Every structure is written in structure tokens, then in C-alpha cells.
Amino acid sequence: MTLSKIHGHWEYSYQRIYDFKEEIVRRNPSSHVEVKLQVINGEHHFQRIFLAFGPCIQGFLNGCRPYIALDGCHLQEKYRGVLISATSIDGNKSIFPVVFGAVESENSNSWEWFLHGLKAAIGESEGLVFSSDRQKGLDEAVQVVYPRVEHRECMRHLYANFKKKFRGDCYRDNLWAAAGAYTPNVYETSITKVYEANPMAIEYLRQNHSYLWSRSKFGTMAKCDYLTNNISESFNAWISNDRHRPLIDMLDTLRQKIMVKMEDRRNRARKWDHEIGLGQYEVLWSDKFSAEVIGAQSRFEVRLYDMQCSCRLWQVKVAKYKEAYASSIAPLPSCDQWVKIDIGHRVLPPILNRPAGRPRNKRIRAPDEMAIRKRHRCKRCNKLGHRAKTCKNPVDANQQPAAGPSQAANQQPAAPLLSIRRPIGPPQVGNEHSKAPILAGNTHSEPPSQASISSGTSCFGIGLKLDAMCCGCSCFGIGLKLE
Incomplete structure (x- = not known):
């Protein structure tokens, strides 16, 4: 009852879904919003929604690298579902939300529908790169909608599957060295050591991990050398506290967070008066079009006439960063001020297919995955990092054991x-x-x-x-x- 008063009713949220779509498109021109319903026994049930805000589309096309990370995370609302997203990076290597949507589950059909919406929003630019951890049905959907795109695989997920069959420091060290190699020579040196340890390991990689996972095989158009899909994980963590809300309230909250984030970065970019803002370097010019660029521990050749660099990395100009945030997302009034759209029928909530038992709110971690540990506060000295049982800090004999800040404020005399x-x-x-x-x-x-x-x-x-x-x-x- 209390949550319904704060966030709105679950069923009412689906009834206003077309009103929400109309407000987004009307207030943010060039936005792309799609809603898909499912007809069951003559009744229309919500199934999917796709959102691409106009400023996000323009910001990606004008100021971001042609690199998109695809991922999904489970919703924790009453009717569950999955929130899938496409995230890029701006000129300062920060996450840039491009599009997102809510679907019933991760499968080839839902991913194909989502990628069709993505293609309608941003097209298929030259040198476009997809990075994923090969979610359920995503491989088939990418081959259907984007057959010519460069598809990279997250190295962390690849190695998690690889070590189930081949364990040892030799495999771990050389496989990661091969993934991080920028040149074919370094890649061949590392992958040969894996082959010498066990030829079946190389055969396993050829059969089960045919997508790109080594920097030596990455294309140079995207100018992005990420080995993992961490920017998607960062986006999922950014919205983790909003996944329990009703559908419209959750989508509107994400709109607000993106709107505020874009304004904050736009104001920060106005204060930059330099041309290049990434890294520290020293340039030794050879002639007008070639030079040596010296970094902290390396040195590379740069040829301006053919836009080549031996490091195969890229420095992004501040002007491109500003173009990514040139447009702003329009504010949205409360739902009682929205224009009501009559579509001729009532939109019902999706069919609830919840499994038996208590719903799980946290994912199952791998056995060797590092757990998130909370720092303990000592009740004896009020310091972080240890317990009172092992405390060795001197404490005044006449002083009472220290209480936490919240306990001290509410502590009453005995x-x-x-x-x-x-x-x-x-x-x-x-x-x-x-x-x-x-x-x-x-x-x-x-x-x-x-x-x-x-x-x-x-x-x-x-x-x-x-x-x-x-x-x-x-x-x-x-x-x-x-x-």
C-alpha cells in the first residue's frame, strides 16, 4: 500500500504506457519509442518497450566512439522481466547510455526486436563494434540484424568458461597476455605457450569462442581497446536501486538520471579550455606529419598523413566530448498532466510467470568470484576494519566503549x-x-x-x-x- 502511494500502482503503470510514449516523443523530438503488446484470449497484455531519447541518439552519433556494449539485468518489480541496454563511451571514457528497454526475458526473439529498434535509431555506422558476454539468444540476433558488425566477446566471461576445463597459471597468464596483446607477434607468442601446454585448449577456443577477444584482432575504426563488458556492468550498477519500481516510474526515473548526468557533464565540459584531455605525453616531431609520442613507459610512431599510430590507441579531442552532450533531455511533468491516448483497448500487465519460492534479488556468484565484504566497526574503539575481539588500540579505562554515530545520537541514559x-x-x-x-x-x-x-x-x-x-x-x- 505504501509503495503504491509513492511509486504508483503496478497495473495502472501499464495502462498509461502509451501516454508515456506520447509525452517522450512530443517533448524530445527525434526520439524513438516502441511498445509491443501480446494478445492472449482477446486481451492485450504488455510485452516489451524500447526507448531511445533523441539527445542520446544525437550524442552517440556526433560525439561517441562507434562502440556499443550490450547487456541485460533482471527487474525486481512485481511482474519481473529484464531490462536490456546498449551503452557506449564518450570522449572522456565515461559511460554514455544510448538506448534501453524492458522485455519479458532474454531470448533470440526479444534481442532481435531490441536490435531492430537500435538499428532504426542509430543506423549501421561504419566500423560499429558490439561487445557482449554472449547473453541468451544475442548471438543469433546480432547475425540477423547486424551481420557485418564487429562482434567482440567479454574476456572475463570467456576465461570464466575456459577455466572450467583448463586450469592453471600457465593458461591464465598466457591467455590474458594474448588478449591484451596489441600486435600479432605478441599474440602468437602467448597463444603458442597455451598450445604447448595443451593443444585441446586451442581447439576449445576455436569451437566455442569464435568472436574477437584479442586486441591484436580488433578493428581500428572504433578506437576502443576494452577487453571486458564492464561499461554495461557499470550501467547496471548505476540503476540497481531503481529496478524494483513499477514500469513507468522506473523508466521515468532512468530518464531523470540521464537528464541530470548529461547536464552535469555539459557544465563540466564548458570549463575545459584545452584541446586534448586524456593522458600526459611528450611529442618529438620528426617532420610536419610524423612524430614520436613518448608516454610513461612506452614510445610510439604517429603518422598524421594516413592517421596511423603504432600504439593502435586513440586520443579524443574535447570538441567531440562536447558534441556528445550538446543536446538535453526535456523535463517531464507528472502523469496527471500527460495527454491521454486512446488506442481502442486496455493494456493489461504481462502474464506473470514467476517460479515457485521466494524471488531472488541477487545473482548467484561464481565459486571463485570475490565477494563484496562490508567493513566492520569495532565496538571497543569505534574504528573501522576490525572487531572488538581482536582490537589492540588503547582505550581509556574510565571511558565507556564507543558507540557508533547513529547509536550515540539515540542513546538514552540508563x-x-x-x-x-x-x-x-x-x-x-x-x-x-x-x-x-x-x-x-x-x-x-x-x-x-x-x-x-x-x-x-x-x-x-x-x-x-x-x-x-x-x-x-x-x-x-x-x-x-x-x-
């Missing part, structure tokens, strides 16, 4: 502990001759009579009413204990 001794044996209710409880540590005052306690009168001026059958535990957390 009530005085009153200890009451009562006779051993069954209580004598109404017996005036029975011994009354004696207040420990107070020998000068008259102990209260048993009748006053059993009758329910307040005891010791603290407003607590005791009964003769009271147990020996602390009462209501005020520090009263019976012995």
Missing part, C-alpha cells in the same frame, strides 16, 4: 537498576504475616508491605505496579529486577 529480593517459595497472597520484599542496598527505609505490592499500588515512587506473581525478569526495560 535507568537505575532496582533489585528486589522476595521470599523463596510460593507467594502468600493476602497473608499479612508473610515477609515483605526488601529493597537491596536501602537499609534505612521501611520496606513496603506485601499487601501494598499485591494490591497493585505504585512501588518505590517509580510508578510500577507489581503483583505477587511477578517473575524475576527485568520489567518493561526500566531496570527493575526481582531476585
Whole structure:
């Protein structure tokens, strides 16, 4: 009930999906939004949505490298589903969201539909590169929609599958060295060592990992040498706190985050007054069109007449970075101000195909994958990184153990502990001759009579009413204990 009031109702979110589409297209010209419904028993159920904001399309085409990372992450909302995205990098090597969408699951049909929307939005530019970790159905979809694109495979996922069959430092070191090699000679040297260790390892790579995974085989048009699909993982982590929202609320939240991020980077780029902002280097000119570029640990030849560099890397100009964020995403009012679109039928939520059991919110990590550890705070010295059991820091003997910041703010002074001794044996209710409880540590005052306690009168001026059958535990957390 509370979440519905904050984020909106789940079912109502699907009914306004076409209104949301109309507002996006009307306020952001050149945007591309598609909605796909599924007809079941004469009723129209939501199935997929594709969003490409106009400023993101223009920013990618004008100021980003022709490099796109494809990935998907599970939604945590009521009707589940998968959020798939295409992410690029700008001139400062920061993630740049291009398009994204919500589908029922990762399969060849949903990926093909998503890539058709991507192609309608950005086309098929020369030298376009796709990088992926080979999600379910993605390979077949890329071959159908983008048959001529350069398709690279994430090296981290490749090695995770490779080491299930071939383990050892020799395989790990030389395979990663072959992946990071820029020249064919270094690649052949490293891959030969893998072959000498086990020829079946090379045969396994040829049969199961035919996509590009070594820098020595990458094309030079994209000017991007990433071996992993980490920019997609960064995008997924960036939106991780929003995947539990209803559909429209989640999509609108992503729109807001992209809008704010583009404005922040646009303001930052205005302060740059230099031409090249990546790395430190020294140039030794040979003539007007050739030079030596000296970096921290290497030296390369640059030929300007044919735009070649022996390092096979690229320096991006600030002007290109500014073009990526030249346009801005328009703000959007609340849904009660949207134009209502009548499509002739009602859009229902997708068919719920949730498995039995409690839904999983976190992915299953690999056995050798490093777990995310939380830093512990010592209750003795209030320092991070260790526990009180192993604490060796000096602590003042008269000082109480330090509490955390939140605990110190809410800490109340402890009530005085009153200890009451009562006779051993069954209580004598109404017996005036029975011994009354004696207040420990107070020998000068008259102990209260048993009748006053059993009758329910307040005891010791603290407003607590005791009964003769009271147990020996602390009462209501005020520090009263019976012995």
C-alpha cells in the first residue's frame, strides 16, 4: 500500500504506457519509442518497450566512439522481466547510455526486436563494434540484424568458461597476455605457450569462442581497446536501486538520471579550455606529419598523413566530448498532466510467470568470484576494519566503549537498576504475616508491605505496579529486577 502511494500502482503503470510514449516523443523530438503488446484470449497484455531519447541518439552519433556494449539485468518489480541496454563511451571514457528497454526475458526473439529498434535509431555506422558476454539468444540476433558488425566477446566471461576445463597459471597468464596483446607477434607468442601446454585448449577456443577477444584482432575504426563488458556492468550498477519500481516510474526515473548526468557533464565540459584531455605525453616531431609520442613507459610512431599510430590507441579531442552532450533531455511533468491516448483497448500487465519460492534479488556468484565484504566497526574503539575481539588500540579505562554515530545520537541514559529480593517459595497472597520484599542496598527505609505490592499500588515512587506473581525478569526495560 505504501509503495503504491509513492511509486504508483503496478497495473495502472501499464495502462498509461502509451501516454508515456506520447509525452517522450512530443517533448524530445527525434526520439524513438516502441511498445509491443501480446494478445492472449482477446486481451492485450504488455510485452516489451524500447526507448531511445533523441539527445542520446544525437550524442552517440556526433560525439561517441562507434562502440556499443550490450547487456541485460533482471527487474525486481512485481511482474519481473529484464531490462536490456546498449551503452557506449564518450570522449572522456565515461559511460554514455544510448538506448534501453524492458522485455519479458532474454531470448533470440526479444534481442532481435531490441536490435531492430537500435538499428532504426542509430543506423549501421561504419566500423560499429558490439561487445557482449554472449547473453541468451544475442548471438543469433546480432547475425540477423547486424551481420557485418564487429562482434567482440567479454574476456572475463570467456576465461570464466575456459577455466572450467583448463586450469592453471600457465593458461591464465598466457591467455590474458594474448588478449591484451596489441600486435600479432605478441599474440602468437602467448597463444603458442597455451598450445604447448595443451593443444585441446586451442581447439576449445576455436569451437566455442569464435568472436574477437584479442586486441591484436580488433578493428581500428572504433578506437576502443576494452577487453571486458564492464561499461554495461557499470550501467547496471548505476540503476540497481531503481529496478524494483513499477514500469513507468522506473523508466521515468532512468530518464531523470540521464537528464541530470548529461547536464552535469555539459557544465563540466564548458570549463575545459584545452584541446586534448586524456593522458600526459611528450611529442618529438620528426617532420610536419610524423612524430614520436613518448608516454610513461612506452614510445610510439604517429603518422598524421594516413592517421596511423603504432600504439593502435586513440586520443579524443574535447570538441567531440562536447558534441556528445550538446543536446538535453526535456523535463517531464507528472502523469496527471500527460495527454491521454486512446488506442481502442486496455493494456493489461504481462502474464506473470514467476517460479515457485521466494524471488531472488541477487545473482548467484561464481565459486571463485570475490565477494563484496562490508567493513566492520569495532565496538571497543569505534574504528573501522576490525572487531572488538581482536582490537589492540588503547582505550581509556574510565571511558565507556564507543558507540557508533547513529547509536550515540539515540542513546538514552540508563535507568537505575532496582533489585528486589522476595521470599523463596510460593507467594502468600493476602497473608499479612508473610515477609515483605526488601529493597537491596536501602537499609534505612521501611520496606513496603506485601499487601501494598499485591494490591497493585505504585512501588518505590517509580510508578510500577507489581503483583505477587511477578517473575524475576527485568520489567518493561526500566531496570527493575526481582531476585
